[in-house]
Amino acid sequence: MNIKRKNIRNFSIIAHIDHGKSTLSDRLIQLSGIVADRDFKDQILDSMDIERERGITIKSQTVSLPYTAEDGEEYLLNLIDTPGHVDFSYEVSRALASCEGAFLLVDASQGVEAQTLANIYLAMEHDLEIVPVVNKIDLPSAEIDWVKDQIDEDLGLDSETALLVSAKTGEGVASVFEAAVAMVPPPEGDSDAPLKALVFDSHYDPYRGIIVHFRVFEGSVAPGDKITFLSSDAVYKVEEVGLFQIKREPVKRLMAGQVGYMVAGIKMISDIKCGDTVTLAGNPCEGPLAGFRDPNPVVFSSMYPVASDEYPELTEALEKLKLNDASLVYEKDSSAALGFGYRCGFLGLLHLEVVQERLEREYDLSLILTSPSVRYEITRTDGTVEIIDNPSLYPDPGEIETTREPFITASIIVPDRYMGAVMQVCLEHRGVSTNYQYLTSNRIEMKFTLPLAEVVYEFYDRLKSVTQGYGSFDYEIAGYQETDLAKLDFLVNGERVDALSQLVHRDKAVDRARNACKKLREEIPRQMFKIAIQGAIGGKIISRETVSAYRKDVTAKCYGGDISRKRKLLEKQKKGKKRMKMVGSVEIPQSAFLSVLKSSK
Amino acid sequence: MSEKNTALYIHVPFCIKKCPYCDFYSVATLSLKERFVDALLTEISLREDPQSAIDTIYFGGGTPSLLAPREIESILSRVRDHFNLETDCEITLEVNPGTVGPGYFDEIRRFGVNRLNMGVQSLCDEKLGFMERIHSAETAGQALRSARRAGFDKLGFDLIFGLPGETETSWRKDLDRALEFHPEHLSCYMLTYEPGTPMHNELQAGRISPLDDESAASLFKFTSTYLEANGYLHYEISNFAAGPGHRSRHNRKYWDLVPYLGFGPSAHSFDGSTRSWNHADVRRYGDELEQGVLPVAETETLTREQVLIEMVMLGLRTSGGIDIKAFEKISSQGFMEMFKEVARECAARSWAMIVNHRFILTLEGRLFLDTVTSLFAEKIWNR
Ligand SMILES: Nc1nc2c(ncn2[C@@H]2O[C@H](COP(=O)(O)OP(=O)(O)OP(=O)(O)O)[C@@H](O)[C@H]2O)c(=O)[nH]1
Ligand code: SF4
Ligand SMILES: [Mg+2]
Numbered sequence A: 001m002n003i004k005r006k007n008i009r010n011f012s013i014i015a016h017i018d019h020g021k022s023t024l025s026d027r028l029i030q031l032s033g034i035v036a037d038r039d040f041k042d043q044i045l046d047s048m049d050i051e052r053e054r055g056i057t058i059k060s061q062t063v064s065l066p067y068t069a070e071d072g073e074e075y076l077l078n079l080i081d082t083p084g085h086v087d088f089s090y091e092v093s094r095a096l097a098s099c100e101g102a103f104l105l106v107d108a109s110q111g112v113e114a115q116t117l118a119n120i121y122l123a124m125e126h127d128l129e130i131v132p133v134v135n136k137i138d139l140p141s142a143e144i145d146w147v148k149d150q151i152d153e154d155l156g157l158d159s160e161t162a163l164l165v166s167a168k169t170g171e172g173v174a175s176v177f178e179a180a181v182a183m184v185p186p187p188e189g190d191s192d193a194p195l196k197a198l199v200f201d202s203h204y205d206p207y208r209g210i211i212v213h214f215r216v217f218e219g220s221v222a223p224g225d226k227i228t229f230l231s232s233d234a235v236y237k238v239e240e241v242g243l244f245q246i247k248r249e250p251v252k253r254l255m256a257g258q259v260g261y262m263v264a265g266i267k268m269i270s271d272i273k274c275g276d277t278v279t280l281a282g283n284p285c286e287g288p289l290a291g292f293r294d295p296n297p298v299v300f301s302s303m304y305p306v307a308s309d310e311y312p313e314l315t316e317a318l319e320k321l322k323l324n325d326a327s328l329v330y331e332k333d334s335s336a337a338l339g340f341g342y343r344c345g346f347l348g349l350l351h352l353e354v355v356q357e358r359l360e361r362e363y364d365l366s367l368i369l370t371s372p373s374v375r376y377e378i379t380r381t382d383g384t385v386e387i388i389d390n391p392s393l394y395p396d397p398g399e400i401e402t403t404r405e406p407f408i409t410a411s412i413i414v415p416d417r418y419m420g421a422v423m424q425v426c427l428e429h430r431g432v433s434t435n436y437q438y439l440t441s442n443r444i445e446m447k448f449t450l451p452l453a454e455v456v457y458e459f460y461d462r463l464k465s466v467t468q469g470y471g472s473f474d475y476e477i478a479g480y481q482e483t484d485l486a487k488l489d490f491l492v493n494g495e496r497v498d499a500l501s502q503l504v505h506r507d508k509a510v511d512r513a514r515n516a517c518k519k520l521r522e523e524i525p526r527q528m529f530k531i532a533i534q535g536a537i538g539g540k541i542i543s544r545e546t547v548s549a550y551r552k553d554v555t556a557k558c559y560g561g562d563i564s565r566k567r568k569l570l571e572k573q574k575k576g577k578k579r580m581k582m583v584g585s586v587e588i589p590q591s592a593f594l595s596v597l598k599s600s601k
Numbered sequence B: 001m002s003e004k005n006t007a008l009y010i011h012v013p014f015c016i017k018k019c020p021y022c023d024f025y026s027v028a029t030l031s032l033k034e035r036f037v038d039a040l041l042t043e044i045s046l047r048e049d050p051q052s053a054i055d056t057i058y059f060g061g062g063t064p065s066l067l068a069p070r071e072i073e074s075i076l077s078r079v080r081d082h083f084n085l086e087t088d089c090e091i092t093l094e095v096n097p098g099t100v101g102p103g104y105f106d107e108i109r110r111f112g113v114n115r116l117n118m119g120v121q122s123l124c125d126e127k128l129g130f131m132e133r134i135h136s137a138e139t140a141g142q143a144l145r146s147a148r149r150a151g152f153d154k155l156g157f158d159l160i161f162g163l164p165g166e167t168e169t170s171w172r173k174d175l176d177r178a179l180e181f182h183p184e185h186l187s188c189y190m191l192t193y194e195p196g197t198p199m200h201n202e203l204q205a206g207r208i209s210p211l212d213d214e215s216a217a218s219l220f221k222f223t224s225t226y227l228e229a230n231g232y233l234h235y236e237i238s239n240f241a242a243g244p245g246h247r248s249r250h251n252r253k254y255w256d257l258v259p260y261l262g263f264g265p266s267a268h269s270f271d272g273s274t275r276s277w278n279h280a281d282v283r284r285y286g287d288e289l290e291q292g293v294l295p296v297a298e299t300e301t302l303t304r305e306q307v308l309i310e311m312v313m314l315g316l317r318t319s320g321g322i323d324i325k326a327f328e329k330i331s332s333q334g335f336m337e338m339f340k341e342v343a344r345e346c347a348a349r350s351w352a353m354i355v356n357h358r359f360i361l362t363l364e365g366r367l368f369l370d371t372v373t374s375l376f377a378e379k380i381w382n383r
Helices: A022-033 A049-054 A086-096 A114-125 A143-152 A174-183 A308-324 A348-361 A417-427 A452-456 A459-466 A504-524 A565-578 A591-594 B034-046 B069-082 B104-110 B125-130 B137-149 B168-179 B200-205 B213-229 B249-256 B282-292 B305-315 B322-329 B336-350 B369-381
Strands: A007-016 A059-066 A073-082 A101-107 A131-136 A196-205 A209-218 A225-230 A236-237 A240-245 A247-253 A259-266 A277-280 A299-305 A329-335 A339-346 A367-369 A376-380 A387-388 A400-415 A433-437 A441-449 A470-485 A487-494 A501-505 A529-535 A540-547 A580-583 A586-587 B006-011 B050-062 B085-097 B115-121 B155-161 B185-190 B231-236 B239-241 B261-263 B268-272 B274-278 B296-301 B352-355 B358-361
Touching: A007 A022, A007 A086, A007 A114, A007 A174, A022 A059, A022 A073, A022 A101, A022 A174, A049 A348, A059 A174, A059 A240, A059 A259, A073 A174, A086 A114, A086 A196, A086 A348, A101 A114, A101 A143, A101 A174, A114 A131, A114 A470, A131 A143, A131 A174, A196 A308, A236 A259, A299 A308, A299 A348, A308 A339, A308 A348, A308 B352, A339 A348, A348 A367, A367 A591, A400 A417, A400 A452, A417 A433, A417 A441, A417 A459, A433 B168, A441 A452, A441 A470, A441 B249, A452 A459, A452 A470, A452 A501, A487 A504, A501 A504, A501 B352, A504 A540, A504 A591, A565 B268, A565 B305, A565 B369, A586 A591, B006 B249, B034 B069, B034 B261, B034 B282, B050 B069, B050 B249, B050 B305, B069 B104, B085 B249, B104 B137, B115 B137, B137 B155, B137 B322, B155 B168, B168 B213, B185 B213, B213 B231, B261 B274, B305 B322, B305 B369, B336 B352, B336 B358, B336 B369
Parallel strands: A007 A073, A007 A101, A101 A131, B006 B050, B006 B261, B050 B085, B085 B115, B115 B155, B155 B185
Antiparallel strands: A059 A073, A196 A209, A196 A277, A209 A259, A225 A236, A225 A277, A240 A247, A240 A259, A299 A339, A299 A367, A329 A339, A376 A387, A376 A400, A400 A441, A400 A470, A433 A441, A487 A501, A487 A529, A529 A540, A580 A586, B185 B239, B231 B239, B261 B268, B268 B274, B274 B296, B352 B358
């Protein structure tokens, strides 16, 4: 397709979680006709299993839609559906770097929420044209006027220009295309200049090597071109370029302003960096594009393969996953109990879960994750300050002058009948209520300052359960405050298991230790001998549980008809065994490591 | 590996009433009995093996004593037509004492049954009530006496112990009553709660509080010592014989992985490497045989690993233990090389000993049978 630059539009759809981005994308894809009806499924861009299971978008996805506008001209609309959850905001910010415009969705029944605001700031940073869209107008609880007021007052946009749509029924959806044509500026850039393109994502394809997702800012690129990546200097010959149209759709050439992919037989993962600039090897551009700022992880945990000999596989899996998840950061780590592994930083707990699941599913690994920790700021008695996120690096308490921990400002929106329960949960987690306001006659927004570490510790689960799923929770990091920390160690049969250690607030230490010991007792199966599980601070034991030795078997009959069944029972146990880790002389199941974070409430 | 057939099992899938703890396949109606017998005769013909050297036939169930003597006669004569029986062939019938009338034992003895396994379960009415058996202790006693009168000199009893609240004293009383009949063979089963049975449901619902581990273990040990003191050999986890010659010829074949043929719904057959089993459904069993098809539900050919695991799993149950030489023949790897850690662990706890190239569990070790088995199994998988 030969499309003029002035007929290209690049835009993202951004919003708070669940406001309907992927559903709106569905409608636009259907309108464009690039997918046959029989191949269509809801939230078609949510292609990963985890996304479909959880019903949320995790990865930004690009799709190029041909559109004949009312002015009779042919346009190519590059739409990027983005995730709404705060843990994936790095995906959003990178998507925005390839766009000139953004459609900001607001759920007509929920109104503006925390990520609505966070995302509009991101879009403004990139100088994008922002088009407000009120979605879900079909809902009986839609309050369009109220939402329009919020668009004017809270977002500072012009509600006169807001599109009113229902992504579900399709009402008003066509107006999104027209608005893209009319309001989003076409990309700038000179197709005749030397190639200058931005790598904003990539993924590994076992047959074709690394597929680079990129946006061309200047120049053009076609199969046969020799290209280079500025930060790695690696040179490759382009085999294929194309557009994302649910499937990869090869084209002859990608020009300035276009978004697409490139195949160049790239096998060296280290050659590809998100944010890098691609140019022609023989005719390079002047200097790199701005790239992306580094992700800012807030939760840290170490990952170990259950089978120690799978460490090389873990290494390779992390490298490949990193191609497709630029927000993942990791470095080598080792544990006396678990051997070699990686210390990883995540943008939040959901991100951590998603990374673990993707590694296990896409790379067939079985992993142990240690207790997630936040970053503490420790000032030693000699005045030096260091940041510590790994309990194994926690200094001797005698050398610590002060410790500070990160706090968040949490915004919790719930029907007001849950106010008391939410208050209770926040107080239990060392929260301080700062204010609250009614959003509608019975929905209330409560604000709290909470230590981030508390949010890591089963806060979500508790909140969800006391609000019966009606609570929405969002937070932003709000700086460090002084705290009183203790390092909690766990001993299994007298041996300290470093991978179980946690940094906790001293007031909570005894409770945590008791709870964790109880959880470990439930998780660790009986073995040949009695197993003592102890929680300790320094040398002092503060909690204790025992796993008694193997139970005696109740003897049963075993004749001709029983043999196969009994053998199969044994074979079933074998599957469970794979997820066990020998620590000293004790077998600890994979699940035990994170169980210590779940309270027994 | 296809060895000669030496054992036949015949599953009779009918009971007067289902006992709440039982997970054998049977139906509590006799309406299909005739059809079943016809189908069974067909199955016997279809599986004929003139090369066989059958020295044991076992009627199990269900309740085989619901078969009329002439039905037993026709089944056995069909077997004789299609299989080669050894002269001293042991023919065992399981008997529910609540099903037999006068003269029954004389008749079946005439037709060739020479060993009885009596489903006594207990000689204490209270226990029989809990197990919802269809007979009383008195009825059981009468059946035993009339079996003896008919000349049966090989009598085995099934007894169940470890019921909720059972103590050593009550169990001992039960055992003593059984011993008065001088059975040649005793099977003493610990009550187990098998998934899918009503008793298991009761347990799940918390309406039954099972015997605790410790009491169950001490009852198990008591049974062994008490019966050994009375002259019985504890030759398999749940089985005792009045002398080496009284061990169940038939069941030992299962534990030794010797081939056997099973007839009737749900019955398993094994040829040394492949095991197959019939549909556990009398109707389907009948339907398929009426069309001349063998009613096989599933077939599995054991991998070498699986054979090794079964050798361990079954060997550990018996007083003969695991036959190390036979094992090594199949594993083509040294037994001690494979299992030195397990052997060391077991030795340290006095759970096992090695005698005459056999790895044998001690009484204490038998309490941890499943555990030891899975320790072995892990080594087999990980080799
Ligand atoms: N009634 C109604 N429901 C809608 C509409 N648009 C989306 N939904 C529903 O809202 C839910 C969330 O929709 P998604 O499209 O997955 O939302 P999203 O913004 O992509 O969510 P994330 O990717 O997780 O941030 C789904 O159950 C949709 O069916 C709408 O216009 N009307
Ligand atoms: S225990 Fe015997 S009588 Fe009772 S249901 Fe089972 S097979 Fe039938
Ligand atoms: Mg989505």
